[in-house]
Amino acid sequence: MAEPAIFFEEVNQRQGEFHRRAFMMGGVAGLGVLGLAGRLAYLQLLETARFEKLAVSNQFNFKLVPPPRGLILDRNGVVLASNRPNFRLLVARDKGVDPQATLHTLAEFVPLDDSRQARLLRDISNAPKRSPVQVMEDMSWEQFSAINLRIPELPGVTADMGEVRVYPHGGAFAHVIGYVAKVNKEDLAPVGPNADPILLNPGFRIGRQGVEKAFDLQLRGKPGAHKVEVDANGREVREDTQGDIPAVPGQEIQLTLDADIQNRAMEVFGDESGAAVVMDCRSGDILCMFSGPSFDANRFVRGLSGAEYRQLANYERKPLFNKALTATYPPGSTFKTMVALAALEAGYDPKTVHVCNKAWAWGGRVWHCDEHHGAQDLHTAIATSCDIYFYQCALFVGPDKIADMARRFGLGDLFDIGIPGQKKGLVPDTAYKKRVFKKDPKWHPGETPSFGIGQGYTHLNPLQLCVMAARLANGEKALHPRLVKSIGGKELPVGSAFGDLPVDKAHIQFVRDAMKAVTTIGTAKATADMGLGDIKMAGKTGTAQGFNYNGGRGVHGTAGPWHLRDHAWFVAYAPYDDPRYAISVLIEHGGFGGAAAAPRAREIMRTTLLKDPEIRARVEKPMPMPQIPDDPSDSDRIPEPPTVIAPGPTGGLA
Known part of the structure; x- marks a missing residue:
């Protein structure tokens, strides 16, 4: 039996083909590695700032803050409409939050009767997810502190301090100045100033009558924002006050009234x-x-009950009528x-x-x-x-x-x-x-x-x-x-x-x-x-x-x-x-x-x-001095010297 013969030309040919394929595969792999390295270099070196912003945006959110509404003054600078601090209680609908149970718990600390809880429950259900609904305002310090102590046990609940409109003179200027009230669906618009997201903030108010309504845009100002750190679910973890954007107060309006x-x-x-x-x-x-x-315009800012409004509207002397x-x-x-x-x-x-x-x-x-x-x-x-x-x-x-x-x-x-x-x-x-x-x-x-x-x-x-x-x-x-x-x-x-x-x-x-x-x-x-x-x-x-x-x-x-x-x-x-x-x-x-x-x-x-x-x-001008008639016989007389009285035995006057 004959042994196989090895032909060196054949081996050399096969080795050459292998080497060519290896070089081609290596070149393709090298190009891939080079492209990947270039892409990594581009992302790491040139796109650093962009991805840092994206990372920060995932880590931080900005909460819109209503601006201080502009003051309304009389001709002498007396304040007719201003703002004051306001302790508010807010509830937001979120995953794992039972609004009904939450309201029932809050009723132990603030006055929330059954009818009000039912109305608030509807408002929370209709609000966007994580959009807070105002449950109560003008809380006392005791109520505010009691709820803040229990915030970790109350998911979706926030107690903070905002501002509320106040009218120091009560009803004297109510028809002229008007009042502010909560934003309703009819106030919102797809475009224009009433498309601003700040209108959805529970603390925001819009002018309803008088000067407040006529100059609402000038009085609004520009909203600011609080920078907060959030977790993967979008829940607030902590505040970053250094990143806050300050709000711009509304313009001041001075009236000619006194x-x-x-x-x-x-x-x-x-x-x-x-x-x-x-x-x-x-x-x-x-x-x-x-x-x-x-x-009292202050009553309208907080919101009237149906019975209170009917009482005003049905009174024969028409207090709501200018x-x-x-x-x-x-x-x-x-x-x-x-x-x-x-x-x-x-x-x-x-x-x-x-x-x-x-x-x-x-x-x-x-x-x-x-x-x-x-x-x-x-x-x-x-x-x-x-x-x-x-x-x-x-x-x-x-x-x-x-x-x-x-x-x-x-x-x-x-x-x-x-x-x-x-x-x-x-x-x-x-x-x-x-x-x-x-x-x-x-x-x-x-x-x-x-x-x-x-x-x-x-x-x-x-x-x-x-x-x-x-x-x-x-x-x-x-x-x-x-x-x-x-x-x-x-x-x-x-x-x-x-x-x-x-x-x-x-x-x-x-x-x-x-x-x-x-x-x-x-x-x-x-x-x-x-x-x-x-x-x-x-x-x-x-x-x-x-x-x-x-x-x-x-x-x-x-x-x-x-x-x-x-x-x-x-x-x-x-x-x-x-x-x-x-x-x-x-x-x-x-x-x-x-x-x-x-x-x-x-x-x-x-x-x-x-x-x-x-x-x-002109009213306070001094009265003229009374006229004393002159005595002609006394005009050139020299007054007589005073009479000296001799002291008595005790040295006093006799």
Whole structure:
């Protein structure tokens, strides 16, 4: 048997192929190792910062913190709305947390009845996972510390300190400033400022009325964040205060209101229903805008129960209603100032005399007046508020000229004072009748006498009547009211920058002189004296029917049910020799203006004047020294020297 033969050429060939394959495999492996090394080098050297951030983001979270809401101040820097510390109790839905059992345990430390627990349970169930729901605020220190001691035993529970809005003056500014309340679903939006995640924070509040609502975005500020370390499940482990992002407080808003005058208005109104507005006759600044009865805005911040809200809403004197802006009423005899001006501008002779016998027959009916005034000219008719005179004066002028004059003085107008809620009211004319009453578009002559005494279709609000009084007092400028003085330190234009008043100055002076007579010899002579020496007030009373007397429903004066009585008005300015401040006061269903509205206007105006340094100096001027008559016989005499008395035996006086 032959042995196999080995051919070296064959072996060399196979070894060469093996070496080539080995080199190829080594090259591929080398390229892979080189690529892996390059990738590792890239991640380690070039992407270090990025992956450090990702690692930190897994380790740390940022909890949004609501910013301090901006302060609201009066004209003198008195705080009207601020923030105070607030101990809060929060519960979040999370894995392993039984909200029902948690609330039941918390009820042992804080007052949580069954109905409140049920409501909170719904809120927790509807909230996103790990999103805390506020269970209670304004906890006492004892409650706060007791719960904090047991936090390790209460998963999902947090007790912390936040801020809550506070209104130091309670109800005095409630209608003007408004209040803040919790954010609801209707407030949220997919885009815009209300898409900010901070709105979901349980401590965040949004403006609901007045200044709080109108300037909500400026007052909000910008949220900050607390840096916290979390575990793999996203639960907070500890805080890292060095990484906190500070919140930016909201802007400060300063109003033109004066806290002392506003509080005095609330005092003099008591339980009465109505409104008072005070304006500076030179600048248009609103110093007081009170609506009564009012409510405590602090109660709305914490949240009212259904029973509490119904009690406020159903009270007949409407404490939730801003009567200074939103309510409109017939202006009554205060409107006679506009009728008189329109008559003078139309060429009416102010010496024209009409005789008032308390009744006047015209147009197939009898028109009445409160008093038997006798013969009256225009001046005395304003002072005594004679209806019969102004029935006939209005017929001379006509509705369109009266309406035009009233609009020149701001009646039936809307003013940009920064807050919502104004009602325009109505100053009617023939165009209004034609536009609204399609079946009877003609203005009938019998509608003019009622228009002439501020009744009929005419409805106005207290702000408009204060603007009217301020323009009468100024006599030159078409003043606009200003409520917001500055936002974030930037001052807004004053109300005197809106042009001149297109009325003859002599005619305005005539009406002003007649308004002076109202408080000296007229319908307010017994109630308008402020007791400030020679500083007097000029004004005009008004009594406006709420209902027609003919149907037996309306009540004249203060007799009968409150809701059927007349409304009482008084508009005025002071001092009448150097006008500085104007006022309008409405007492809803108060009866006669001179008896109900004028005394309250007197007290509010007195406070206003005494706050003015120049007026106060005028009031407090020193009395002149008494004059001692000279004795001519003593003018050149030299006084005799004193008589010396000899000492007695004991050395004392005899």
